[in-house]
Amino acid sequence: MSDIVVKTEDVVKEYRMGSNVLRALDGINIEIQRGEYISLMGPSGSGKSTLFNMIGALDRPTEGQVYIDGQNMSNLSQRQIAAFRCHRVGYIFQSYNLLNVRTAHGNVTLPMIFAGIPDKQRNEKAEKLLDMVGLGDRMYHLPDELSGGQRQRVAIARALANDPSIVLADEPTANLDTITGREIIDLIKKLNTQQGVTVISATHDLKMLDVSDRIVDIRDGLVERIRNREEIEIQVGEVGGHE
């Protein structure tokens, strides 16, 4: 199977800070297969979140191209980019990014509102998704009334609202304790194996290692190395010991 879902070509991202130019990405080339679970690993400041933003069309690269489903993202119109974010990708963030003015249910229905799905249909779907992530009894609570782990579950349900083919997770466990983090990882892994969703996760959580098919190590805006699952499995025991 060589069905490439994401491909980046010499992606460069520079941030201008006053007179200084910070080169966050320095020419990134990766290919991600459909159905893979990829972890982008690296210390903070390595550029992994920046790369995450480029793949998710949340920011524009300074140079280089990002292709998703064979489509060059820089050629898309405003409306196409909005539709891309709405239908093809589900985002999960470190700080959950739920809308505090909407209930858990309201958060999950929002992407479906943007997709133009009728009232009844989207309500049912939201209930089903919240049930699936184990929040069936807290559907109509506001995010402020939920724990961190519960909020992240709402975010996962919301990410899945429009049946995306890619789930992008930016440090999804960074604000959670070890056990809750483990549960969230298992949930994301389940989506990957059971529904065939491609998962791309920026992380430096070592627990993410043993569920990943491949790990892309990012350092100083460059791909340092790409490790396969086989290589990882050897290391897991060792890593687990430290946890």
Place this chain on the structure above:
Amino acid sequence: MNQRAPIEEQIDLPFVESLRISFQSLKIRFGRSIITTAGITLGIAFLVSVWTNNEIELALQESGRSSEITGLDEAAEQGISTKDIWLIIMSLIVCVVGIANSMLMAVTERFREIGTMKCLGALDGFVVRLFLLESGFQGFAGALIGALIGLLGAVVLGLKNYGFDLFFYFPLLPAQPENGPFQLGVLLLILLGCILGMILAIIGSSFPAWRAAKLPPAEAMRTEV
């Protein structure tokens, strides 16, 4: 699920949907909405009270009973005095700055929300429309309350200064006296106050909302207040 079809175009949302989302947001952020609205209310109350007070003075002068009415300043016999003009201009400035400031703050603290909505597939125009609706409603409600408070203030002040004669010559409707400046009348003043409050609120919020909506979501979400 595994689409390889070309990426389609995002649809426009029906207006009712925007209306529903904006009202929901106002309702849940009620406390915060009240504070923002209070900023508008204060500005308009100040403007309307100064203006109404001025209209009352003019009306009483026009009534020809100025000599009988105690307290009416004889030096300012005819027309609006320079002092009054200054007071109106000052109140207008306070009103503009106050409203612009409270709307600007209200939008800036929601940059992250704007970024998030864009991640979920919102079009820039939708985000702007949402803020336009919210601020328009807040502006109108705040200004209406402010205008009524201002009117009440001016009437109380007028009663204190001129007694009940005030009500015989109350400048409710627009009038053009034979020799004197055109008088807007209090009803028109209230209407103008409401429109002004609404327009200022809309400008004050949709400009920063438009700017935030144009940003790439990653950047909008990075913004911390």
